[in-house]
Structures are given as structure tokens and as C-alpha cells.
Amino acid sequence: MSQQGEKPTGHEDDWWGQLYDDSTEDTGPAAVADSLDDRFASAVGTVGVEPAPALPRPERKPEADVPPHPERRPGLDAPPYPERPPAAPDRPPAVPEQRPARWERGDTPRQSPDSGLGQSPSPGLGQSPDPGLGQSPAPWEAPPTPPPTGPPADPSVPAIFPPGPTPPGFRPQQPPSRTSTESPAAAAPVSHAPASQAPVPQDAPPPPALQSRTPTLSVPYQPPTVDYVGSGPPTYDAEPTALPPADPDELDDLVADTVLDGARYGTSTLRAVSVRGDSARYRGEPRRDSLLTARFGTGEQALVLVAMATGARATPGAHLAAAEACQWIGRAVGRSHVRLAEDIRAARRGDLKSGLHRLTDRSLGKLRASAAEQGIEPEEYTASLRCLLLPADPECRTRVFFGVGAGGLFRLRDGEWQDIEPRVADAAGEAVVGFGSLPHETPEGDRLTMDLGITTPPSPYEAIAEPPRAPFRFRASVARPGDTLLLCTGGLAEPLRGEPELAEHLTARWSEGEPPGLAAFLADTQVRVKGYADDRTAAAVWEA
Template sequence: MTDAPPPNDAGPAPRPDRAGDTADAAKPTRPAGLAPQRAPWEPPPANPRPTTDPRPTTDPRPTTDPWPTTDPWPTTDPLPAQDTPRPPSTPNVTDPPPLPTRTVTGPACVAPPDAPPRPAMGPVLPPEPVDHVGSGPPTYEAEPTALPPADPDELDDLVADTVLDGARYGCCTLRAASMRGDSARFRGEPRRDSLLTARFGVGEHALVLVAMATGARATPGAHRAAAEACHWIGRAVGRSHARLAEDIRAGRRGDLKSGLHRLTDRSLGKLRASATEQGVDPEEYAATLRCLLLPADPECRTRVFFGVGAGGLFRLRDGEWQDIEPRAVDSPGEPVVGFGALPSETPEGDRLTMDLGIPTPPSPYEPALEPPREPFRFRASVARPGDTLLMCTGGLAEPLRGEPELCQYLTGRWSGPTAPGLAAFLADTQVRVKGYADDRTAAAIWEA
């Protein structure tokens, strides 16, 4: 009987379908995966060839990835069960080696509840735009509904629902907008506010004018009167822009005040003359007027405001709104009255005429007294870097003074280092407040 070949024999394995292999096929075989038996004192073979794959069929490591790709630390829920650390146990040969610890950083990483808070990343963003502020939504719809009636022979008389403009000169950025109020949009009435932005001159000697006017309420030609008021003051300032720009750079406050007072009187006087030519009552064909002069010289930060009538002048400085609307009296003893009229009494209280309390008929040799008019308002101020100056008509000035939430909203929107774009500025100025439905016209200046 021949000996069986050694376990490491490299010869071919016997095949039972060949003759002479029947005896070899009947021999018992070792179970697969077991090494050949040897004596305890025999050394192991030098290079034993494994009969099967020595790697285990199952991975002894946990099936859950210790470094998951998703966020393992939600903000509210506790840690997942697979990430909960196991209690300490007695190490044995079957336990895998401890895994290294790594720190995951990036925008998707959220700190665990017991970790210290991380510092804020990046600048604070302004609040999102809103449709309205206050106690509730306004009564009217937010978008225009009815168009004003049109005359086929007077199409130039039509007024757009909204106008928008902007510019940048020197160290200031201008944004201006005028829009119909909710009430006018609902009733199909034209916009009574008018806006004019114009530049006179070139280079550093140029002068930028922003003029806005509001026609009388409940009058058919209110929008025409407002447009004429802006055009008249625009012509007057444009013809005198060189002298005005020089006075602004030189700081001649007295010359500016008296000169602009005369230009305003002439412009509104021509408006009253136009009403007389049309056969309309001058009190009905009237308008308020508010103007702002901005020199294009980057070395000059003087901003000049002047006008007649209701509205508002505000300044956003260091995160707080300041109402800087000039008063009817600039200083004690200097009453500011419009159109060259004399005061009724002196600062000491003495009447300029003796009033005996006896009614007298008007003299046929003297013209009838004109009704009292709004005082002329003037203010020249020096801007600081970071300031935001806002001039507006009564449609925006009244809600700013009456609704603190609107001031807070605009503070968050306009306190950034740069001016908003035209679309963003329009969205901010048309934020509605319940109870205020008039036309809105606003011009804001951001100082670099």
C-alpha cells in the first residue's frame, strides 16, 4: 500500500471519473479549513499554503459608520442610538482596536448641547422685507387695482402709478421713489405727489436737486399743480446752480436762506398765476414743496433742505432716527414766515397795528388780504459718514411719526454700510401701515 501524498503536494487532485482512482476517492478527507495534524514538538511549516481564505466572512467592526455623513448632533433630539458610547468592558482578543477621534468642522456641523456656543459667522443681515407693520393689515389691497380716467386728447396729463430714480455723486448715494397711496389706487385717482431729480452742471461743480410736491386734497387738478411746482423750482434752481453750489461749498448760510426763499416765492407765485389763468381758485390749485440740494464735490458734505408745507425730514444716525424737520422759528426773535409777509407782532409781544376790536369794512383802495400761507423752512446740515438722510412727503412722514414699528423696521433695513438697490428701496418705502393710505414720496441719501 502506497503512502498518501503530503498535504503540501502540488500535484493534481485525483478525479473519480478516471480509472484507478476509485481507491483514492473512497479515502476519507479532512474537513475543509483544518490544518494537518502534527506533533506538539514539530515546528510549523515554513510557508504553509492555506486551503481556504483566512479572512473572516463577517466584519468584527460595528456595521454603523462611526463617522456618519449626516449631522450626528441635531439641535433638539438626543444623540442617535448608534452614536451612544458603549459602557467600558473587559478587553479581549475579539474586540476591535479603539477608533481614532476626529473633529468635524464646516457649515453643516452643529455643536452638541453641552458644547460652548460658537461665535457668530459673518455680518448681521437686515431683516426680510415685509408687506406691512403695525396692529394688522391695511384695509386696501397691496397692489394697484383701478387706473385713473384718461382723455384721448390729453394723454400727456397721465401720471404713472410709481416712479423710481437713483444716482451716486461724491460721497453720497441717492434713492428716490414716488407711488400712489392705497386709497388712490382703490378709487382710480391719479397720484397727487410729484417727484423731480435733476443734475445741473458737470464735474465737482455740479449740483443735484431733489424736489417733491403734493397737490391739494380732493381737487381735480392736484397732480398737475404738484408737477408744475416741481418744474418751476427746477428751472429757478437750474438757472442759479453755479451761485448756489458756490455758496454751499463756502458755507454762506445766510445767503443760501435768503436766495432760496426768493426762488421758492417766485415758483409758487407762478403757480398761483397759472391757477388764475385757468380760472381755478389758487387755494385749490396749490401744492406743498420740499427740496434737497446735494453738491457733487466729494469734499463738501453740506446738505441743504428748503421748502413749504407738510412733510418730514429725518436722519438715521448711530441706529436711531432723529426728526430734524426745521421749526417755523429758527431762533428766538427770528420768525420764519413765508412769501415776505410781516409778522403780526414783535418778539417782545408788541402789536404792529392798533386793534380796537371795531370791525371795519375793507378799503376799496387796497387789495384784499391774501390768506395765510405755510412758513418757509430751511436747514443746512453737515453729514457724517454712515448717516442716512430721509426727506419725504406727509404720506410717509405721518406713519413714521405715528408707528414706532415702522421706524424699527427701516432702521434694520437701512443701517448697513451700503445703500439698498432701487428695487429694495421701493419695497422698503411702500411698507404699509393701517390707517395711512396717502401717496408716498421719499428721497434718501446714504453717506459713505
């Protein structure tokens, strides 16, 4: 029955069998060629591009006649590669020959029964209209060996490079020079191999060109720096231990452990340093020494000032007093540097001594006034002050020292140290009248009465005695070429006078050769001596 409930007839479903019958002409395999090549040619003809002629196909050989190839993938039949003769041992290795791809040779890969491609050839890759397609080698072929990039195997073969910088390890090609009578064959080939590869005899002398360019040592040997000299190592550590206490509201008052400076003007080279002593480093106290280096003016009219000061011992504001003393003398010298430079060049010794004496007293007077403002005694807020003036004029070799207080001024000349600190005559006053100071009778015969110890009130006409001041020191000396002038505070002057080994060490370091650098000068000035642990501040001038 049908879906409507009617009884089926005998020929009702004939159209179904006719549609899917094997003998029907409109289905199944077509009579015309319907391969991938034919479809590709049809597409090319549709777009209007003329296909390239197909390469002739080689005659297929039975699979049994084709010997296996180690580089072939299983299931592919292609003619074997021809045997190549081995390369000669004296020839460089040849670049492997690049064989054409499978589709360029016209080989036809085998197809599996279920691939649906039948016996059709490769999908028309060799007939592509673009000749640039299909240039990669076959998957089973070995990739071509790239050309060598290093120097040639034979050193006699010159290396030729394109214009531009020469690669590392090569030298540009230099044609050998020949005379008119020399034949080209007689010229020796130029080796372009790296210099490190050329064998050099051990006993062969260097060529004359290298012998003439052999560097010579212009600086004589100097002994190495040492940590300490004397009978034994110092008690304190060589490096800083504790930092001084800091006030958050007075951070400008902090003092660095070490100050290092230097310059070169005219014929003189300056090195200056100020280092905290071992004792202050251990106790965490600030450096009591202060250092100031300044240049006033320009050109040959310039004047260089080196000022160093040391605050009073065991006072809380010693480092502040030392810094203030350097600042005051720096301002005074800076305002008068033109006149001072003229007096130095003219060698006006009297004018220099009196003028610098007034500037020094004025600067130290500022310290006494500052102590009165702070409500402390002048002895607690004072400092020793030592200065050095260096003119920048190369024609002037006069060096002027002035100052007040302890320290040292030395000169290293001809390998020997000279202590040229100015000597101040001892001021001896008259004898003090008192008990036992005079005889019982005068030359006239008058007898003296006994001192009953009755005090008398002071006279209103007598001036209040000021505290004794340190004498002013001044020296103007003319430097010679090769001299070394050293100005220092008591922290370095005392061990230099008391320990001969320190003087010998500095003599060996500074007597010959160029002036030391900043780091070397710092190492030289902080050579320690047992028993001397104060701050050290020094300024040395080398004369060219």
C-alpha cells in the same frame, strides 16, 4: 403554298432551320472565355490602363466541411473566422480586428443557377485600378468599434489632448515636480479624472489653499421686508386696483403709479421713490405727489436736485399742480446752479436761505398765475414743495434742504432716528378789537359805548389781503460718515412719527451695511400702516 399562292417546295425553308440550328457555329456559347472578368480586362486594355494582378484564389472546400458562422448569410461559403482568446480582465477591451473584405481575400460567392454568371469569380472588384475602391467591410461583418472618447478607464493613465482648449471635465496634464534626489518612480501619478468623481472624505478638512480663499460675508444680516406693521393689516389692497381716467386729447397729463430713481455722486448714494397711495389705487385717482431728480453741471461742480411736491387734496388738478411746481423750481435751480454750488461749498448760509426763498416764492407764484389763467381759485391749484440740494464734490458734505408745506426731514445716526424738520415760530398777531375783547372802562375812566353793529365802508387805501402762505423752511446740515438723511412728504412722515414699529423696521434695514438697491428701497418705503393711505414720496441719502 406560299404567300403568293405557289406550292411549297421541299427545301424552301432550309435557311430558317440552318439559322437557328444548335450546330450553327456563329450562335450559342462561344469557344473563347466570355466571363465578366474577361470583359473587364478587355475594357481596361482598351482604355490603356494595366490591370492589377489578380489575387490567388484559395482552394475551395466542400460545403459540408465549412462550419456555419452566426454572422454569415445563408448561401455564402467562406473560411470561418479563427477563434480569439478572451481578453484579460485587467486589460481594457481590445478594438475588434478589421478583417479584409470578401474580394480582398479572394473568396468566391456562390451563384444561383439562374444568375447567368456561371462559375466566374466576383466581378473583378479586387482588380480595380484605383486602390481606394473596395475598402468598406463586407455586409455580414460587424462594424468596427470606434475608439473610446471619454477619460481612460485607469485614472493613473494621463489623458493627452492635442493643442487647443481642454475638453469639459478634464484638467491639463501637469508633470509632477521632483527634486534631484527623488526618483521618477517615486512621483505620484496625476489623476485626470473629473473632480466630481474623486471620493472626498466627509470629515476631512479643506486643503490650506481653499481655507485661505474661503469667502466671508461683508454685509451684515438684515431682516426681511414686511408688508405692513402695526396693530393689523390695512383696509385697502396692497397692489393697484383701478387706473385713473384718461383723456385722449390730454395723454401727457397721465401720471404713473410708481416712479423710482437713484444715483451715486461723491460720498453720497441717492435713492428716490414716489408711490401712489392705497386710497388712490382703490378709487382710481391719479397720484397727487410728483418727484423730480436732476443733475446740473459736470464733474465736481455738479449739483443734484431732488424736488417733491404734493397737490391740494380733493381738487381735480392736484397732480398737475404738483408736477408744475417741480418743473418751475427745477428751472430756477438749474439756471442758478453755479452760484448755488459755490455758496454751498463756501457755507454761505445767509445767501443760500435768502436766494432759495426767492426761487421758491417765484415758483409758487407761477402756480397762482396759472390758476388765474384757468379761472380757478389759487387754493385749488397749489402744492407743497420740498427740495434737497446735494453737491457732487466729495470734499463737501453740506446738505441743503428748503421748501414750503407739510412733510418730514429725518436723519438716521448711530441707529436712532432724529426729526430735524425746521421749526417755524407761531406768528401771533395783536388782539382783535371787538365785542367783549376790551374792558368797559379805560384806565383813564372813559366808558366805552356799545357797538351798534354799524358797518363802515372799506378804505380805498387798504391793500387787498392775500391768502395766507405757508412759512418757508430751510436747513443746511453737515453729514457724517454712516448717516442716512431722509426727506419725504406727509404720506410717509406721518406714519413714521405715529407708528414706532415702522421706525424700528427702517432702522434695522438701513442702519448697517450697504445702501439698498432700487427694488429693496421701494419695498422698504411702501411698508403699509393701518390708517395711513396717502401717496408716499421719499428721497434717502446714504453717506459713505
